[in-house]
Amino acid sequence: MQGYIVSRILLMIPTLLGVAIITFILLRMVPGDVVQLKLAGDGGNVAAEVIQAERARLGLDKPLLAQFFDWIWGAVRFDFGLSMWTGRPIIQEVLIRLELSVQLTIMATLIATVLALPLGILAAVKRDTWIDYAVRIFSIAGLAIPSFWLGIVLILVLLIAFQYSPPLSFTPFFKDPVENLSQLIWPALAVGYRYSAVATRMTRSTLLEVMREDYVRTARAKGLRESLVVVRHALRNAFLPVVTVIGLEFAFLLGGLLVTEQVFNLNGIGKLMVEAVLRRDYTMTQALILLVASVFVLVNFLVDLLYVWLDPRVSYR
Amino acid sequence: MGLTRRTFLRSSVAMLAATACSPTAAPVSKPAETKPATPPTSAPPAAQPTVAAQPTAVAPPAASAAQTPAAAAAPRTGGELQFIVGAEPPSFDGHRETTFALLHALSPHYSLLIRFNPDAYPEVMPDLAESWDVSADKLTYTFKIRDGVKFHDGSPCTARDIKASYDRILNPPEGVVSARKGSYGAVESVEAPDPGTIVFKLKYPSAALLTLLASPFNYIYSADKLAADQKFPEKNVLGTGPYKFVEYVPGSHWVGQKNPDYFVQGRPYLDGFRANFIREPAAQIAAIRGGRAQIEFRGFPPPARDDLVRAMGDKIKVEESAWIVTLIAIFNTEKAPFNDPRVRRALNIAVDRWEGSNALSRITVVKPVGTFVRPGSPFHRPESELLKMEGFSRDMTQAREEARRLLREAGVPDGFAFNLKNRDVPTPYEPSGVFLIDQWRRIGLNVTHVQQESNAYLSDHRAGNFEVSVDFIADYADEPDIQLSKFLSPDRSASNYSRYTDRELDALYDQQSRETDPERRNQLVWQFEDRCIQQMAYAFPIIWWQRIVPYSSSVKNYPVLPSHYVNQDLAHVWLDA
Numbered sequence: 016m017q018g019y020i021v022s023r024i025l026l027m028i029p030t031l032l033g034v035a036i037i038t039f040i041l042l043r044m045v046p047g048d049v050v051q052l053k054l055a056g057d058g059g060n061v062a063a064e065v066i067q068a069e070r071a072r073l074g075l076d077k078p079l080l081a082q083f084f085d086w087i088w089g090a091v092r093f094d095f096g097l098s099m100w101t102g103r104p105i106i107q108e109v110l111i112r113l114e115l116s117v118q119l120t121i122m123a124t125l126i127a128t129v130l131a132l133p134l135g136i137l138a139a140v141k142r143d144t145w146i147d148y149a150v151r152i153f154s155i156a157g158l159a160i161p162s163f164w165l166g167i168v169l170i171l172v173l174l175i176a177f178q179y180s181p182p183l184s185f186t187p188f189f190k191d192p193v194e195n196l197s198q199l200i201w202p203a204l205a206v207g208y209r210y211s212a213v214a215t216r217m218t219r220s221t222l223l224e225v226m227r228e229d230y231v232r233t234a235r236a237k238g239l240r241e242s243l244v245v246v247r248h249a250l251r252n253a254f255l256p257v258v259t260v261i262g263l264e265f266a267f268l269l270g271g272l273l274v275t276e277q278v279f280n281l282n283g284i285g286k287l288m289v290e291a292v293l294r295r296d297y298t299m300t301q302a303l304i305l306l307v308a309s310v311f312v313l314v315n316f317l318v319d320l321l322y323v324w325l326d327p328r329v330s331y332r
Numbered sequence: 333m334g335l336t337r338r339t340f341l342r343s344s345v346a347m348l349a350a351t352a353c354s355p356t357a358a359p360v361s362k363p364a365e366t367k368p369a370t371p372p373t374s375a376p377p378a379a380q381p382t383v384a385a386q387p388t389a390v391a392p393p394a395a396s397a398a399q400t401p402a403a404a405a406a407p408r409t410g411g412e413l414q415f416i417v418g419a420e421p422p423s424f425d426g427h428r429e430t431t432f433a434l435l436h437a438l439s440p441h442y443s444l445l446i447r448f449n450p451d452a453y454p455e456v457m458p459d460l461a462e463s464w465d466v467s468a469d470k471l472t473y474t475f476k477i478r479d480g481v482k483f484h485d486g487s488p489c490t491a492r493d494i495k496a497s498y499d500r501i502l503n504p505p506e507g508v509v510s511a512r513k514g515s516y517g518a519v520e521s522v523e524a525p526d527p528g529t530i531v532f533k534l535k536y537p538s539a540a541l542l543t544l545l546a547s548p549f550n551y552i553y554s555a556d557k558l559a560a561d562q563k564f565p566e567k568n569v570l571g572t573g574p575y576k577f578v579e580y581v582p583g584s585h586w587v588g589q590k591n592p593d594y595f596v597q598g599r600p601y602l603d604g605f606r607a608n609f610i611r612e613p614a615a616q617i618a619a620i621r622g623g624r625a626q627i628e629f630r631g632f633p634p635p636a637r638d639d640l641v642r643a644m645g646d647k648i649k650v651e652e653s654a655w656i657v658t659l660i661a662i663f664n665t666e667k668a669p670f671n672d673p674r675v676r677r678a679l680n681i682a683v684d685r686w687e688g689s690n691a692l693s694r695i696t697v698v699k700p701v702g703t704f705v706r707p708g709s710p711f712h713r714p715e716s717e718l719l720k721m722e723g724f725s726r727d728m729t730q731a732r733e734e735a736r737r738l739l740r741e742a743g744v745p746d747g748f749a750f751n752l753k754n755r756d757v758p759t760p761y762e763p764s765g766v767f768l769i770d771q772w773r774r775i776g777l778n779v780t781h782v783q784q785e786s787n788a789y790l791s792d793h794r795a796g797n798f799e800v801s802v803d804f805i806a807d808y809a810d811e812p813d814i815q816l817s818k819f820l821s822p823d824r825s826a827s828n829y830s831r832y833t834d835r836e837l838d839a840l841y842d843q844q845s846r847e848t849d850p851e852r853r854n855q856l857v858w859q860f861e862d863r864c865i866q867q868m869a870y871a872f873p874i875i876w877w878q879r880i881v882p883y884s885s886s887v888k889n890y891p892v893l894p895s896h897y898v899n900q901d902l903a904h905v906w907l908d909a
Contacts, residue, residue: 047790057432068509
């Protein structure tokens with residue numbers, strides 16, 4: 016087990032290095048640069064030498080290889096440098112937004128889990144009844160409706176029916192829970208619904224599969240109540256794929272809800288990434304993509320470890 | 333064209349914008365305060381030259397900051413103004429940046445030497461300067477500085493600080509960017525003979541000097557702070573303006589609170605302000621409709637204005653003004669057939685701006701028809717003169733026939749195909765591009781609309797990677813020195829993307845810049861435009877923007893001026909109960 020953990024951790028290094036190299040190259044292939052947009056984007060008639068001087072100040076006049084090594088050397092020391100747009104430390108910019116993104120991810124995961132598990136179980140147990148059909152319609156709708164569109168509808172309903180719009184700024188939960196939830200509950204519902212749809216369908220299908228296993232038949236033959244059969248024997252074994260889905264979705268959300276954050280004007284990682292890309296803020300974009308990739312790799316790793324706890328038959332050598 | 337994620341999102345956002353403001357049970361009558369816009373069918377008459385355009389006017393304007401602007405009702409003190417800013421300032425340094433986002437967040441913290449008078453734009457009025465004199469030869473401007481002005485840290489603000497700030501703008505030290513350094517070529521030196529006097533000495537007379545000194549970007553910084561670190565203003569806020577800096581949360585908001593020591597007695601009225609950074613128009617509209625914000629200073633397109641009015645009734649009022657922003661069509665004069673002036677002229681002549689104004693002003697933020705100077709500005713030619721210009725005729729049958737004749741002469745009688753590059757900004761770039769393509773189709777041209785994300789668009793402009801493109805002029809003042817500088821030869825203008833060198837045009841620019849007689853200056857400006865638009869047709873204006881600002885009726889004393897860059901210090905704004 017320890018050997019497995021060490022090898023997985025070591026494998027993260029080439030994975031993240033690959034992400035860093037691809038990101039670096041792709042960003043340089045896109046036309047435009049941050050200086051041009053910053054100094055001439057609003058129509059300013061800025062002299063060419065001013066633009067050149069600013070490019071030099073940001074190190075954009077160096078050879079690409081030198082730029083890459085400068086950046087990657089900083090990254091391995093967790094020094095991601097300064098944003099090319101704001102000149103502020105990237106770590107600081109990310110930390111400002113991380114609390115919101117983490118909280119939104121947790122809220123959406125909670126909503127999704129609370130909805131998905133009972134509904135998935137219910138649909139599997141009551142297979143081909145009206146309950147199953149209702150749950151399937153509910154979950155297919157969740158998959159079909161993009162969360163940002165649902166967000167737009169939520170905003171409209173709040174505006175038109177209640178003349179209400181959510182707060183514009185993020186307030187930490189422990190400072191003012193009501194204000195905090197007033198802002199985040201709506202995007203959490205919009206995102207959590209889609210998330211729950213994926214998890215509901217996975218719970219239903221894996222549970223149905225497990226319910227056909229011999230040991231479930233044996234449990235029933237012993238005379239156990241159906242609820243005990245489901246909870247004690249079937250559910251735990253059905254959890255592996257569900258946990259995988261929830262883990263991947265968690266990583267996806269933590270990496271940023273690019274569109275939903277724009278719709279709800281949330282100051283999260285997703286909005287920061289969109290703005291960084293549009294501004295050609297190379298250092299910021301590279302750092303954020305590396306962060307998102309790291310989260311994915313880490314969550315996948317943790318999910319794999321969770322398998323051992325959920326299913327004693329699983330072991331890594 | 334396939335449905336891309338971007339297109340889908342944009343459509344959704346547009347849908348939200350439209351739907352968010354759809355009629356509800358709210359009253360449907362338009363508020364009485366809505367001002368009619370400038371009629372598109374007539375260019376406003378040329379106004380009389382102002383103080384800004386007349387350096388010979390030695391007497392300072394009668395109005396003072398303390399007296400201006402006059403409010404109809406008794407102002408009320410207190411309250412926090414919540415407004416929306418559609419972008420964020422890259423840094424806090426006004427000398428360096430060029431974006432409105434900086435001005436909307438930071439102008440309440442700073443003072444200028446002189447500023448535009450919000451009640452009599454484009455006149456200038458004192459700010460830190462109490463008064464000024466201009467020498468008979470128009471080469472020396474002497475400003476008397478207010479006594480007793482303090483920075484927010486309590487240190488005094490004197491002529492020394494003004495000199496240090498202008499030295500930084502005119503001769504930025506190594507590593508400091510001064511975006512508008514090139515505008516002050518006439519200034520030879522800035523001197524501070526005593527704490528209460530600042531003197532600008534010029535190399536030659538400049539008709540534009542006072543307007544340039546009223547630039548809303550020319551914040552006055554502390555000389556001591558600059559001496560310690562010339563980059564101090566990039567990350568710190570220390571001014572003498574009506575509001576002190578409280579908090580900035582990147583990506584979220586900016587907060588200021590009343591400066592009790594502000595040098596204008598009784599100002600500001602507000603306890604403070606909060607600027608909320610919201611990029612998406614739909615979210616901006618939702619914030620105003622939901623009462624989370626009271627105003628977005630740049631404004632909204634007509635459909636959003638109308639829907640907000642329908643939804644909010646008398647809780648919203650609307651002000652409009654011709655805007656000092658225009659879209660222009662530019663040609664890459666190094667690429668055939670656009671290296672032939674006859675082709676360029678044909679494309680200019682074929683555009684029916686008057687009809688375009690009527691049609692486009694219903695859906696987007698354009699309306700006034702004019703040249704390179706804003707209709708209604710002191711430099712704009714009267715309609716009778718405008719109609720004589722190529723491209724401004726109302727007889728489009730004859731104009732299009734003339735355009736076809738020019739194309740025949742140029743050797744392309746059957747028309748040709750080309751790409752029109754444009755910014756992928758829905759308002760007003762996209763509809764304006766579609767409008768141009770339709771106009772050119774009528775003379776047999778086959779044009780493809782190539783829309784690009786802003787950075788790629790700017791990059792292609794600089795690299796000359798286009799045939800014809802939609803470009804823009806956006807400025808803080810009606811001043812030919814600013815508006816026309818773009819069209820100078822490339823060795824003098826980095827934003828001359830048409831890539832022509834025309835020394836005759838350069839000479840006309842210099843002549844108008846040094847001409848201090850308003851009438852003679854106007855003639856020179858018009859000669860410049862005649863050459864640039866008609867004879868050589870390097871570039872031509874499409875339709876000028878119309879600033880439409882729907883805002884909460886609780887906001888008082890914010891006159892909507894032709895520029896969203898000026899009048900942003902919020903010293904005189906107050907909130908009704």
